[in-house]
Amino acid sequence: MEYVLFTLAVIGGIIGLVWSADRFVLGASTTARNLGVSTLIIGLTIVSFGTSAPEIITSATAALRGAPELAIGNVLGSNIANIGLVLGLTALVCPIVIPTSLLKEELPVLLIVTVAALLIFQDLYLNWVDGIILLILLACFTFFVFKIKSHLADTHLSEPEEVSEYIADISTAKSIGLMLFGLILLLISANALVYGATGIARALGVSELIIGLTIVAVGTSLPELAASIASVLKGHHDIAIGNVIGSNILNLLLVLPVPAFLAPLNIEATVLWRDGGMMLLMTLILAVFILLKIKSGQKFGRFLGAVLMLLYLTYTAFLFV
Secondary structure, eight states: OHHHHHHHHHHHHHHHHHHHHHHHHHHHHHHHHHTTOOHHHHIIIIIHHHHHHHHHHHHHHHHHTTOHHHHHHHHHHHHHHIIIIIIHHHHHHSOBOOOTHHHHTHHHHHHHHHHHHHHHGGGSEEOHHHHHHHHHHHHHHHHHHHHHHTTOTTSGGGSHHHHHTTOOSOOHHHHHHHHHHHHHHHHHHHHHHHHHHHHHHHHHTOOHHHHIIIIIHHHHHHHHHHHHHHHHHTTOHHHHHHHHHHHHHHIIIIITHHHHHHSOEEOOHHIIIIIIHHHHHHHHHHHHHHHHHHHHTOOBOHHHHHHHHHHHHHHHHHHHO
8 A cells, every 4th residue: 555655646746846847937937027037037047947946856855854865866867867868759759950059068068067076976975065066066157158148149048939938928926926836836746756756765675866866867857858859849959958958967066966965975886886977978978979960960860869768778777677
C-alpha cells in the first residue's frame, strides 16, 4: 500500500510542478508587464527563472527534509536529462537549426560553468563557500546576458512573441494572485515529490542520489521538454536549444547553491566520476555536435538526437544495474 502512496505522490508532485511553474510564470510575467517592465527583461529573468523553478523548489525541499543527496542528484540528473532526453527527443521530433550565436555565447559559458562545478566537487564536500562561488559566477553570467542580449535585436529573448504566451490580459491584482497561487502549489508539489521519491528509495533500498538522478531529475525537466518541443514545432529553433543550455547553466549556478547553503554535505566519489563525468561528457558531445553542424551548415538532426537518447538510456540503465 505504501508503494502506491509513494508512487501517487511522485506522479502528483511532477504534474503539480509542471502546471504550477507555468501558472507562476504567467502571473509573474503579467504582473511585470502591467508594472511597465520591458518584454526583454521579462524574458531574461522571469521566464528563464520559471523553467528552473521546479529544480530550485525541489532541491530546497529535499535539503530541508534531510535529503541533500536527492538535491544533488536532481541538479546533475537534470543537466544530463536536458541534453540526453530533452534535446535528444526534440531532435527526433524535428531536426534543429542551430544559431551561430550559440557557439560564441551560451555554449562556452556552459562549458566553463560545468568544469567549475566539477572543480568545486573535487574536495568531495559542498558547503556555503562553494555556494558563494557559484552565486558569484551566476552574477557574472547575468551581467553577460544583459550586456550581450540587450544589444542584439535579433535574439529570441528580445522578440515580444518569445514571452507573449506568458503574458495574459488580466489585472495586476489577478496576476499577483495567480503568481502566489503558482508559488504555493510549487511548494506543495515539491514536498509531495520529495516525500514520494524518498519513500520509494527507502522502500526499495535504492539510494536517494539514484532517485534524484532519475525520477526526480526527469520530472523537474519536463518543463524544458515541453518548451523545447513546442518551440521547434513552431520554428523557433534557437529557443529550443537555447532553453536547454540556459537551463543547465542555471541548474549549476542557481539550484546547486541551495543544498550548499541549506544542508552542507559530503559527496561520494562516485558522484564526481560517474555522474559529474557523465554530465561533462554529454556537454562536450553537445559542443562537438554543434561545432560540426554549424561549420557544415547542417541541422542538428535525428541521428544525433538518437545518439544522445541512447547515451542517456544507457547511463540510466547503468545506474540501476
